[in-house]
Amino acid sequence: MARHVVATAGEIPPGGRKIVTVRGREIGIFNHGGEYFALLNRCPHQGGELCRGTLVGLVTSREPGRFDYSRPGEMLKCPWHGWEYDIRTGQSWCDPNDTRVKAYEVTVEPGETLARGPFVAETFAVSVEQDYIVVEV
Amino acid sequence: MGATAGGIDCDVHPAVPGMAALLPYFDPYWREQVTVRGIDGMDLASFPPNVPAHGRADWRPAPGPATGTKPGGAKPGSSLEMLRAQALDGFGSRLAICNPLYGTQAVYNDHFAAAMARAMNDWLAAEWLDREPRLRASMTVAVQNAELAVEEIERLAGDRRFVQVLFLAMGDAPMGRRQFWPIYAAAERHGLAIGVHAGSAARHATSSNGWPSYHIEDYVLNAQGFQSQILNLIHEGVFTKFPKLKVVGIETGFTWLPNFMWRANKTWRGVRAEVPWVDRPPAEIMRAHIRFTLQPSDAPPDPADMAVVLEQIGCDDMLLFSTDYPHAQFDGDAAFPEGFPVALRPRVLVDNPLDTYPRLQEAMT
Numbered sequence: 001m002a003r004h005v006v007a008t009a010g011e012i013p014p015g016g017r018k019i020v021t022v023r024g025r026e027i028g029i030f031n032h033g034g035e036y037f038a039l040l041n042r043c044p045h046q047g048g049e050l051c052r053g054t055l056v057g058l059v060t061s062r063e064p065g066r067f068d069y070s071r072p073g074e075m076l077k078c079p080w081h082g083w084e085y086d087i088r089t090g091q092s093w094c095d096p097n098d099t100r101v102k103a104y105e106v107t108v109e110p111g112e113t114l115a116r117g118p119f120v121a122e123t124f125a126v127s128v129e130q131d132y133i134v135v136e137v
Numbered sequence: 138m139g140a141t142a143g144g145i146d147c148d149v150h151p152a153v154p155g156m157a158a159l160l161p162y163f164d165p166y167w168r169e170q171v172t173v174r175g176i177d178g179m180d181l182a183s184f185p186p187n188v189p190a191h192g193r194a195d196w197r198p199a200p201g202p203a204t205g206t207k208p209g210g211a212k213p214g215s216s217l218e219m220l221r222a223q224a225l226d227g228f229g230s231r232l233a234i235c236n237p238l239y240g241t242q243a244v245y246n247d248h249f250a251a252a253m254a255r256a257m258n259d260w261l262a263a264e265w266l267d268r269e270p271r272l273r274a275s276m277t278v279a280v281q282n283a284e285l286a287v288e289e290i291e292r293l294a295g296d297r298r299f300v301q302v303l304f305l306a307m308g309d310a311p312m313g314r315r316q317f318w319p320i321y322a323a324a325e326r327h328g329l330a331i332g333v334h335a336g337s338a339a340r341h342a343t344s345s346n347g348w349p350s351y352h353i354e355d356y357v358l359n360a361q362g363f364q365s366q367i368l369n370l371i372h373e374g375v376f377t378k379f380p381k382l383k384v385v386g387i388e389t390g391f392t393w394l395p396n397f398m399w400r401a402n403k404t405w406r407g408v409r410a411e412v413p414w415v416d417r418p419p420a421e422i423m424r425a426h427i428r429f430t431l432q433p434s435d436a437p438p439d440p441a442d443m444a445v446v447l448e449q450i451g452c453d454d455m456l457l458f459s460t461d462y463p464h465a466q467f468d469g470d471a472a473f474p475e476g477f478p479v480a481l482r483p484r485v486l487v488d489n490p491l492d493t494y495p496r497l498q499e500a501m502t
Contacts, residue, residue: 061413064374068413082407094406094418 001136003119009108009131012036015073019051022137026051027104029133030087032073037087038104038135039076044092048080050101056084058093105136141458141472142229144486145497148387148430148459149224151265152186152214153179153239153257162256162263167249179240179253181305183337183355186212189465190356196223196463213463217268224462225271228470232490232500233462234300235274236334236387237261242280242305243338250279254289258299266298273497275303275332283319290320294327300494301330306362306389307337313366313373325379328495330428333366335359335388360435363389364397367427371401374414376426383493384427388461391429392436395449398423424452428493430459431473431485432466440476447478457493458486 006020012031019028019041026041028051041051057072075084075093084093090103111128119126119134126132153159156177160168170176180186192213214220225233237257244250257277266272276299278286286302293299302324304312312333324331336359342348343355343362363386370376370384398420405412405419415422436443447453460472467474473482491498 056410059410059413060416061377064377064414066414084410094409 003134003136005114005119005126005132006135007133009133012133015055017051020135022135025137027135027137028052029106029135030055030076032087036106036108036133038106039085039087039090040102040104042101043078043080043083043085044099044101045078045083046080048078050076050078050085053077053079055087058084058086107134107136108132109134139229140470140482141486144228144230144458145490146224146228146230146233146460146462147385147457147490147493148236148432149220149233149462150214150464151217151220151235151237151261152212153237153260154212154215158264159253159256159260162259163252164255167252167256170249179244181238181240181243181336182339183343184238184335188352191465192463193465196465217265220462221269224460225269228460228472230271230460232271232273232497234494235261235265235272236303236332237275237277238303238334238336239277241277242303242308242336244279244281247279247282247285250281251285251289254278254286255292258289258293262296262298273298273300273494273500275299275301276329277303278320280304280308280317280320283316286320287323290323290327290329294323294329297496297499299329300496301332301385303332303334305336305338306333306359306366306386307339307341307343309338309340311365311369311373313369313371313375315373318375318378321375321379321382325382330383330385330494332385332387333363333389335363337362359388360390360393364393367397367423368401368419370426371419371422372412372415374412376422377414377416382426385457385493386427386429387459388430388433388464390433390435391450391456392434392446394423394429394455395446398450420451424455428455428457428489430457430461432459432461432464434466434474434477436474436476440474443474443476444478447481453481453484454489454492456481456485457490 004022007018012018014031014033017030028039028041030037043050054077055073056075058070058075060068074087076087077084085101090101092099108131111126111130114126197213198211241250241253254277276293278289337343343358401419
């Protein structure tokens with residue numbers, strides 16, 4: 001496991017995402033209202049590019065005809081078959097025990113801290129003035 | 138008989154001989170209407186008595202004199218003595234559930250349908266249930282009108298010999314629609330199952346592509362009719378709303394279930410947000426709430442494949458022993474198709490019927 005600098009903090013606006021390649025893996029980094037989440041860009045169902053899917057809310061129901069809508073933008077729907085995944089955990093809604101997508105730790109760190117290492121930043125020149133998104137892979 | 142002794146036969150068919158037999162059970166208004174208007178011949182067009190499958194050769198009454206355009210002989214299933222000897226004694230059944238079919242669910246006039254239902258239920262209680270303690274019954278109701286159907290359920294609920302409310306596989310509208318929910322609420326409240334028997338009220342074409350031409354099509358399409366009912370019941374949320382309700386497919390077959398379950402589960406995973414009250418894969422809901430009578434089994438040509446199909450269905454609770462007497466589904470006493478696992482038979486014969494029809498448990502004590 002190593003910590004990889006993958007983006008500047010300002011690069012992914014709230015509601016936005018960036019797909020990066022780290023150690024040969026494509027990983028989607030999501031900014032959800034200032035919180036960052038990272039998921040492997042591969043749906044465990046059939047291998048679709050999950051992180052290019054639509055972000056939707058969670059809908060549950062206590063009785064027929066009642067739609068309990070919560071957590072807008074926190075469920076990621078695979079563009080291939082529509083399976084939903086929780087961006088916080090990678091857990092699927094339809095098969096939570098057996099189907100989950102790999103989730104990675106993401107942090108935002110000031111350049112000053114990163115300058116002391118250890119970290120990997122193949123494509124970034126880290127400057128002490130900026131904040132950076134760091135994913136642990 | 139040895140293979141089925143002590144079982145609970147969940148589908149036998151006492152035949153209504155004709156309107157003359159029901160006349161004493163109508164109120165004076167409807168008795169006069171039936172007589173003055175000459176209403177008779179209410180057998181469902183989808184399964185008329187002269188279709189060979191309607192009566193096994195050895196289960197048909199001896200031919201009598203022909204009348205007019207009708208061939209001789211009473212209808213198969215019209216004799217209590219024959220049903221007693223051939224279905225009850227013949228298979229050693231401790232109980233059998235009567236599913237009479239005589240047009241009520243297909244009548245357009247709601248009030249006449251309700252009068253038919255009352256007459257059929259009272260006829261069945263007096264002429265069959267009172268005379269044979271091993272018989273239980275499905276109640277006929279005017280499914281066309283939930284208010285009238287619930288009235289009839291409430292009228293009969295105290296008679297514990299009625300264990301089920303009978304629908305046809307193809308009716309006015311998909312059974313999951315809310316117009317039917319008062320019927321399910323009443324059924325759940327009184328511990329009655331909902332039976333869905335093969336047959337069509339002929340409100341809509343029996344195929345989703347329009348009207349087919351031949352009897353074989355109507356007959357085979359009943360499986361599709363029942364499949365559409367299962368899908369609709371689950372996805373409209375009937376089992377979410379009525380968690381104790383059981384729905385029994387009668388004469389719809391069941392060996393089509395594996396593919397149907399796989400397709401439903403697969404599709405649900407991607408579009409479940411449309412029906413968030415369906416919070417489990419549809420096949421799980423089928424396994425919990427949908428039951429099937431054994432005959433017709435539509436068994437695979439190679440008997441060894443029967444166990445494979447049951448394994449794929451993945452639940453031992455779903456099948457209920459039935460002979461479908463007097464319909465011709467099998468020869469001799471082979472109600473269990475060849476290859477049907479012996480270890481599963483006791484459940485199908487007794488345990489599953491008792492779980493499906495809680496009122497039957499009262500007869501076991």
